Amino acid sequence: MEQPPTDQAHSILNAIYTAEDAQEFIERIDTFLADIYSIERKDILNILEETFPENISKEIKNYITLTNTSLTHQEEVRVALMKLQHEIRAARTLSLTLAFSPTRKTVLEICERIKQEFGQDVITEIAYNPDLVGGAVIVFEGKYTDQSVKKKLTILFEAKENEIRSFLH
Amino acid sequence: MLINPAIFILLVTAVLGLSAVILFIIQSYNHLIKKIEQAEREKLHLHDAVNQKATEILEHTHRQNTQVIEDVAKQAKELLSATQADKGSEADKLRNTLDALLIQQQKNTETMNDRFSKNYLEALEKLRNQDIKSFEKVSADAAEIATKEMQDFTKSLKGETIDAHAIMRERIEQEYAKAEEEIEKYKLEKLKMIDASVYPLLKNVVSLVVGKSLTQSDHESLVTQAIQDAAREITIKE
Numbered sequence: 001m002e003q004p005p006t007d008q009a010h011s012i013l014n015a016i017y018t019a020e021d022a023q024e025f026i027e028r029i030d031t032f033l034a035d036i037y038s039i040e041r042k043d044i045l046n047i048l049e050e051t052f053p054e055n056i057s058k059e060i061k062n063y064i065t066l067t068n069t070s071l072t073h074q075e076e077v078r079v080a081l082m083k084l085q086h087e088i089r090a091a092r093t094l095s096l097t098l099a100f101s102p103t104r105k106t107v108l109e110i111c112e113r114i115k116q117e118f119g120q121d122v123i124t125e126i127a128y129n130p131d132l133v134g135g136a137v138i139v140f141e142g143k144y145t146d147q148s149v150k151k152k153l154t155i156l157f158e159a160k161e162n163e164i165r166s167f168l169h
Numbered sequence: 170m171l172i173n174p175a176i177f178i179l180l181v182t183a184v185l186g187l188s189a190v191i192l193f194i195i196q197s198y199n200h201l202i203k204k205i206e207q208a209e210r211e212k213l214h215l216h217d218a219v220n221q222k223a224t225e226i227l228e229h230t231h232r233q234n235t236q237v238i239e240d241v242a243k244q245a246k247e248l249l250s251a252t253q254a255d256k257g258s259e260a261d262k263l264r265n266t267l268d269a270l271l272i273q274q275q276k277n278t279e280t281m282n283d284r285f286s287k288n289y290l291e292a293l294e295k296l297r298n299q300d301i302k303s304f305e306k307v308s309a310d311a312a313e314i315a316t317k318e319m320q321d322f323t324k325s326l327k328g329e330t331i332d333a334h335a336i337m338r339e340r341i342e343q344e345y346a347k348a349e350e351e352i353e354k355y356k357l358e359k360l361k362m363i364d365a366s367v368y369p370l371l372k373n374v375v376s377l378v379v380g381k382s383l384t385q386s387d388h389e390s391l392v393t394q395a396i397q398d399a400a401r402e403i404t405i406k407e
Binding site: 096098099100102106109110113114117118130133134135136138140141143145147148149150153154157161164165168 | 364367368371372375376379380383385387388389391392393394395396397398399400402403
């Protein structure tokens with residue numbers, strides 16, 4: 001059973017919107033940790049800020065602070081960041097299939113809406129299927145719901161079948 | 170290559186009809202030949218009868234002549250012996266008598282010849298008339314038989330043709346009705362298929378039209394709505 005994210009991880013998960021972003025974040029941590037022992041203690045913070053985008057590096061610093069980790073101790077930073085990686089991997093994911101290919105701005109807006117509806121720690125995994133016509137198919141925590149226009153049209157056609165067939169003849 | 174059964178039956182009927190016609194013609198010729206042979210035999214028989222009669226007449230005439238000559242010779246002999254003494258006058262009388270007998274004999278012979286010729290000509294004329302009549306009869310009989318048989322054959326052929334036509338018509342009508350029924354069945358099946366496929370097609374068309382008519386903003390609104398509905402639904406499920 002998945003462990004709920006720690007309070008310290010919440011702020012970082014709030015800043016991660018999509019599964020792609022989460023993967024990129026984990027990879028950046030890997031890159032950072034690969035060279036952590038070759039970094040001077042005093043330079044750890046600077047390298048951290050260079051490795052991650054500003055908002056994320058800020059959140060990481062907060063996370064490190066909240067977990068009482070010394071930013072000048074390589075091993076403590078490594079352990080903290082590995083724990084963070086684990087928490088990101090274990091974060092709740094919502095699968096969202098769309099009928100159109102959204103822009104980055106739209107993706108962020110949609111993810112924001114998802115966080116509002118399902119929880120700030122939820123990361124969205126986006127897929128594209130034009131057959132849906134419109135709307136979306138959502139899978140969250142093992143529950144599936146089809147909110148697509150295709151599904152709605154099917155329901156409509158089923159409900160109005162006799163009426164529509166009478167028009168055809 | 171397949172032949173239409175109706176055409177095949179028609180061809181078979183035509184071949185059978187032609188065979189029947191040929192058989193009929195052969196039979197008619199055979200009948201005519203028999204009649205001619207019979208007439209030939211009758212003619213020969215008549216010829217034989219005429220010849221026999223002529224021979225009988227000739228023999229009869231010969232016998233009469235011989236008898237006359239014998240009678241004359243006998244009378245001459247009697248006269249010669251009775252008139253031995255008076256040869257001169259009796260000889261003249263005898264000569265006169267012989268001349269008279271000779272003339273009589275000549276007349277008899279001529280009469281006989283005339284009768285024979287007349288009888289022979291009459292017999293020949295009769296034979297000729299009989300031949301002609303016989304041939305005429307044979308021809309008339311043959312023509313009558315041929316006409317009758319031809320009429321019978323025509324009638325029979327007509328009857329068979331009418332029967333064949335009726336059977337063919339009936340079969341064609343049956344086949345036509347069957348074909349119509351099959352076409353109707355096929356049409357209904359196709360209509361059912363079309364009916365079954367039109368509805369999903371319409372659904373697809375509507376989906377495509379709706380999909381194409383949606384703007385980016387519409388999509389975003391629909392997704393927002395979908396997220397809210399999904400959250401509500403999932404919450405209810407929980």
